[in-house]
Amino acid sequence: MIRLKMNHTPPFEEPELSCGSLWMDQEKLLYFKGLLEARLHTLLEEAGKACSDMRHENKGDFPDPTDRASLESDRNFLLRIKDRERKLILKVKEALDRIDNGTFGICESCGRGISEKRLMARPVTTLCIECKTEKEDQERVERQRGTRPRSSFPS
Numbered sequence: 020m021i022r023l024k025m026n027h028t029p030p031f032e033e034p035e036l037s038c039g040s041l042w043m044d045q046e047k048l049l050y051f052k053g054l055l056e057a058r059l060h061t062l063l064e065e066a067g068k069a070c071s072d073m074r075h076e077n078k079g080d081f082p083d084p085t086d087r088a089s090l091e092s093d094r095n096f097l098l099r100i101k102d103r104e105r106k107l108i109l110k111v112k113e114a115l116d117r118i119d120n121g122t123f124g125i126c127e128s129c130g131r132g133i134s135e136k137r138l139m140a141r142p143v144t145t146l147c148i149e150c151k152t153e154k155e156d157q158e159r160v161e162r163q164r165g166t167r168p169r170s171s172f173p174s
Contacts, residue, residue, distance in 0.1 A: 043124045047135070051142055052118050058142075059111045062104055069101055110143040117145075126150055 081087040117123040124133050126147040133147045146154065 043132070043135075048118055048123065051123065051138060052115065055111050055114050055118070055142055059108065059115070062108050062111065066101065066104060066108070069097065107143070114143045128154075 081090065114123060117125075124138060125131070126133055127145045128150040129147060131147055133144060137144060137148050144151070
């Protein structure tokens with residue numbers, strides 16, 4: 020397999036951040052806030068519906084062990100999905116807090132601005148693409164060595 024080295028410079032200029040300066044204007048922050056609030060509302064609605072459905076689900080007796088196993092497998096799969104959504108809800112709330120305290124769109128690793136393209140693709144991110152790529156490379160190396168990465172909660 021041929022591996023190309025990526026150029027870590029963004030295709031457009033990211034402004035350097037200095038103390039007390041916001042690189043993202045108020046209109047863009049409001050846009051991302053609306054996007055995140057809509058996502059949070061959707062996730063909470065789906066979570067409530069899933070809980071309600073699971074409570075009212077007909078548990079019935081299944082004389083066939085295969086049918087019972089299928090129901091249990093489906094339920095476990097749904098619970099894993101809901102757990103992932105629960106983690107996403109926490110990330111959305113944290114992103115909304117970052118908007119409120121003025122740190123949204125700032126990489127927590129290097130302190131530079133996160134590109135708008137990256138924020139559009141993943142508004143809950145806390146790392147710029149360069150730092151995220153570096154982190155993934157480190158995790159890949161650690162996996163190959165057989166050691167576990169320090170953090171199991173992705174950005």
